[in-house]
Amino acid sequence: MDRRTAYSLSVLQPDFESNTGDTRGQVQNQLEQFILQFRLENAFIYRDQIRENVLLNQYFCDVDISHLNSFNEELGHRLTVEPAEIIPLFETALKRCTHRIVYPSNKDIVLPEHQLLLHSSASDVSIRDLDALAISKLVRVPGIVIGASVLSSKATTLHIECRACHSNKTIPVAGGFTGVSLPRTCDRQKMQGEEQCPMDPYVVVHEKCQFVDQQIVKLQEAPDQVPVGELPRHVLISTDRYLANRVVPGSRCTITGIFSIYQTKHSKGSSATSAVAIRTPYIRAVGIHSDVDHTAKGNAIFTEEEEQEFQEMSRRPDLYQVFASCIAPSIYGNGDIKKAIACLLMGGSKKILPDGMKLRGDINVLLLGDPGTAKSQLLKFVEKASPIAIYTSGKGSSAAGLTASVQRDHTTREFYLEGGAMVLADGGVVCIDEFDKMRDEDRVAIHEAMEQQTISIAKAGITTILNARTSVLAAANPIFGRYDDLKTPGENIDFQTTILSRFDMIFIVKDDHERGRDEKIAKHVMHLQMGGRGNEDQAEAEISVDKMKRYVSYCRSRCAPRLSPEAAEKLSSHFVSIRKQVHAAEMEANARSSIPITVRQLEAIIRITESLAKLALSPIANEEHVDEAIRLFLASTMDAVNMGSSQGSRELNDEVNKLEEELRKRLPIGWSTSLATLKREICEGKGYSEQALNRALVVLQRRDTIQIRNQGSQVYRSNP
Numbered sequence: 183m184d185r186r187t188a189y190s191l192s193v194l195q196p197d198f199e200s201n202t203g204d205t206r207g208q209v210q211n212q213l214e215q216f217i218l219q220f221r222l223e224n225a226f227i228y229r230d231q232i233r234e235n236v237l238l239n240q241y242f243c244d245v246d247i248s249h250l251n252s253f254n255e256e257l258g259h260r261l262t263v264e265p266a267e268i269i270p271l272f273e274t275a276l277k278r279c280t281h282r283i284v285y286p287s288n289k290d291i292v293l294p295e296h297q298l299l300l301h302s303s304a305s306d307v308s309i310r311d312l313d314a315l316a317i318s319k320l321v322r323v324p325g326i327v328i329g330a331s332v333l334s335s336k337a338t339t340l341h342i343e344c345r346a347c348h349s350n351k352t353i354p355v356a357g358g359f360t361g362v363s364l365p366r367t368c369d370r371q372k373m374q375g376e377e378q379c380p381m382d383p384y385v386v387v388h389e390k391c392q393f394v395d396q397q398i399v400k401l402q403e404a405p406d407q408v409p410v411g412e413l414p415r416h417v418l419i420s421t422d423r424y425l426a427n428r429v430v431p432g433s434r435c436t437i438t439g440i441f442s443i444y445q446t447k448h449s450k451g452s453s454a455t456s457a458v459a460i461r462t463p464y465i466r467a468v469g470i471h472s473d474v475d476h477t478a479k480g481n482a483i484f485t486e487e488e489e490q491e492f493q494e495m496s497r498r499p500d501l502y503q504v505f506a507s508c509i510a511p512s513i514y515g516n517g518d519i520k521k522a523i524a525c526l527l528m529g530g531s532k533k534i535l536p537d538g539m540k541l542r543g544d545i546n547v548l549l550l551g552d553p554g555t556a557k558s559q560l561l562k563f564v565e566k567a568s569p570i571a572i573y574t575s576g577k578g579s580s581a582a583g584l585t586a587s588v589q590r591d592h593t594t595r596e597f598y599l600e601g602g603a604m605v606l607a608d609g610g611v612v613c614i615d616e617f618d619k620m621r622d623e624d625r626v627a628i629h630e631a632m633e634q635q636t637i638s639i640a641k642a643g644i645t646t647i648l649n650a651r652t653s654v655l656a657a658a659n660p661i662f663g664r665y666d667d668l669k670t671p672g673e674n675i676d677f678q679t680t681i682l683s684r685f686d687m688i689f690i691v692k693d694d695h696e697r698g699r700d701e702k703i704a705k706h707v708m709h710l711q712m713g714g715r716g717n718e719d720q721a722e723a724e725i726s727v728d729k730m731k732r733y734v735s736y737c738r739s740r741c742a743p744r745l746s747p748e749a750a751e752k753l754s755s756h757f758v759s760i761r762k763q764v765h766a767a768e769m770e771a772n773a774r775s776s777i778p779i780t781v782r783q784l785e786a787i788i789r790i791t792e793s794l795a796k797l798a799l800s801p802i803a804n805e806e807h808v809d810e811a812i813r814l815f816l817a818s819t820m821d822a823v824n825m826g827s828s829q830g831s832r833e834l835n836d837e838v839n840k841l842e843e844e845l846r847k848r849l850p851i852g853w854s855t856s857l858a859t860l861k862r863e864i865c866e867g868k869g870y871s872e873q874a875l876n877r878a879l880v881v882l883q884r885r886d887t888i889q890i891r892n893q894g895s896q897v898y899r900s901n902p
Contacts, residue, residue, distance in 0.1 A: 263320075265318075307322060312463065316441045321441045328400050335396065359444040366381055368384070400600075401465075484732070509524060546655070572603045577620070584612075587599075610652055616657070618658040688822050746804050753808055838877050841878040
């Protein structure tokens with residue numbers, strides 16, 4: 183694997199040969215035959231690959247283990263069982279093949295060492311299933327990279343010199359984390375009368391040593407593979423030469439490597455001495471297969487039957503309705519919210535402008551409302567239905583946990599980055615529950631991730647930018663726990679306008695007391711609790727969660743819709759009218775709207791339009807999609823804005839509070855008076871506005887302090 187070119191042969195026959203009867207030379211010849219002769223459909227793939235790589239001055243070859251198995255099954259088996267023996271032979275064979283393929287006439291040319299990269303379609307082993315039986319075998323481990331160290335140089339051959347007699351010697355060093363110990367005594371033959379060299383005479387001559395790049399990567403189990411209640415496990419990966427600098431924190435990949443062990447060195451200051459027999463496991467990577475397509479991580483390959491089924495599905499005229507109703511089918515109602523979640527799963531089209539500026543395509547949704555309206559259940563469902571999703575709760579997540587943290591390596595004392603939830607969910611959805619319970623300084627940390635889709639870090643000498651191309655689905659309660667209709671949205675919503683403007687859709691979910699609706703919900707819940715499918719009119723979920731997940735991956739990987747000119751014209755004129763309407767409402771109430779309508783909201787409607795076109799696999803978003811996107815926007819964000827316009831300004835609220843006291847003094851308990859008399863006394867006599875009086879009467883009526891009788895003409899004081 184590393185530069186082990188010279189092999190010593192023992193006098194006794196080694197086990198390696200006695201088991202199989204093949205000498206190293208024979209194995210090497212078989213491997214050469216494989217590289218030179220293996221072909222797929224008349225193409226010599228490894229010959230061509232070597233030729234292409236060498237012309238680019240890259241001396242490596244990426245081999246599929248299944249090809250080796252089909253060529254020589256025994257050789258393929260030995261590669262997986264004793265990789266440390268076979269891989270150095272394979273690399274020597276590669277070097278000899280390069281001589282034969284690229285430089286057949288020039289036999290004297292000195293080529294650098296070649297590197298063998300392996301990949302395979304064999305079954306994966308999860309990190310928690312790696313045990314002692316797998317040591318020194320070839321394993322294939324999937325996971326997510328949470329940390330990558332800086333590049334360091336590892337010596338493959340050490341050149342040492344005796345400081346007394348200046349005799350030289352070279353020592354080969356094995357790869358991975360394994361070190362080497364220098365000889366204690368000088369082994370030069372001494373002439374008679376010469377003085378013996380002292381103990382530990384050797385020093386390393388760095389200029390004459392040979393080095394390769396090495397990087398240490400920390401691989402953690404993907405969040406969706408961790409059993410409930412368990413902490414995710416991680417393992418260290420040693421990558422070298424062409425495998426170094428292949429992955430960054432946050433990327434999901436499958437690593438093929440040799441499961442190895444090394445003796446841990448305790449850091450200075452720790453009193454515990456490590457037991458000699460205990461070794462720490464790590465993996466020496468011989469292949470990294472990274473998921474290139476970020477939108478469909480883990481689901482990048484679709485069969486022809488699946489593609490045909492998805493194409494048929496996309497042509498259904500009622501797909502939008504059916505897809506929305508299959509989102510959390512056990513939750514009754516909330517049709518518009520489910521449609522918004524369908525848009526969020528699809529996402530719009532990401533755009534890169536000619537000047538390099540990026541416009542996000544991910545849709546962010548905020549559910550704000552009363553307790554008991556199934557907000558958390560919707561979030562939990564999205565976590566299951568999205569190809570990549572991370573669920574987190576507001577109180578349990580800090581700024582560093584959401585973005586990235588700087589850690590210190592125990593052995594090298596170097597700082598390195600570990601990605602947080604937003605980085606790990608790159609290309610998916612982050613569901614944040616209890617969004618209002620987060621500390622303000624933590625909430626500010628996700629501002630950049632929500633709009634620019636990057637996380638920039640400047641800590642402990644590390645200045646970098648990480649990708650966080652995620653949608654955010656957040657659920658929050660209003661300030662008082664429940665939404666108070668008598669207060670403006672600004673008083674109900676405890677968020678700054680900076681974060682509210684980054685949400686494409688804001689839903690205010692109210693738990694209205696209405697007899698017919700309550701009966702339906704109660705019946706639906708009873709059916710579910712008794713093991714049924716819910717309400718009779720609730721259709722059975724046509725699209726299963728797995729199918730939905732695959733369809734979302736398929737749409738995101740295959741389709742990036744664009745607006746038609748008519749749709750663009752319609753959108754721009756509608757946005758202008760919305761701004762005008764909001765401005766008029768602000769002037770009337772004499773206060774700024776707590777939910778801003780900015781150009782971001784125009785971009786939001788464009789993204790929703792694109793996501794609706796993507797759901798139907800349509801390359802062009804037309805006017806129908808625009809109409810539905812505008813309807814969704816009006817039902818969510820604009821509905822929340824208009825809720826505030828009817829509530830009036832702060833001056834009106836102060837006037838209402840004063841009027842409540844006046845009415846209590848004017849009407850003792852048990853007394854009644856006509857509405858006309860009250861209006862005359864209060865509006866004309868004391869100068870209050872009629873709007874404030876009507877509002878004060880509504881407030882008192884809700885508190886059961888007064889009752890309105892005789893078709894609204896008589897006011898009766900019933901309670902204190």
